[in-house]
Amino acid sequence: NNESNDITIPDDFLDPLSNGLIELPIHLPSSNTIIDLNVIKQHLLYYDFDPFNRTKLTLEQISEYNNSDIIKKKNNDLLEKINQWKLDNNY
Secondary structure: OOOOOOOOOOHHHEOOOOOOEOOOEEEOOOOOOEEEHHHHHHHHHHOOEOOOOOOEOOHHHHHHHHOOHHHHHHHHHHHHHHHHHHHHOOO
16 A cells, blocks of 8 residues: 555556556557556456547457557556656655
8 A cells, every 4th residue: 555655656657547556557549548457457347448438449459559669668668667666665
């Protein structure tokens, strides 16, 4: 729990659905929202749409979109920043 340690997680590192630290960032194809992979997988168990604009969404679409070099780089850059932040804050 980040509150008990008085650690404030940067907004850019928070998953917009779970409000928890993003562990594996991915981009959603239609809304281009950055979200944790496990959070969107959980959402897709119950709903078949992007939670931010309700466009139909599948894991295959997410995988295809996040397989492009540009998006891979964005995801990797964010993951590096999150991991560095975790190290710097003993999180």
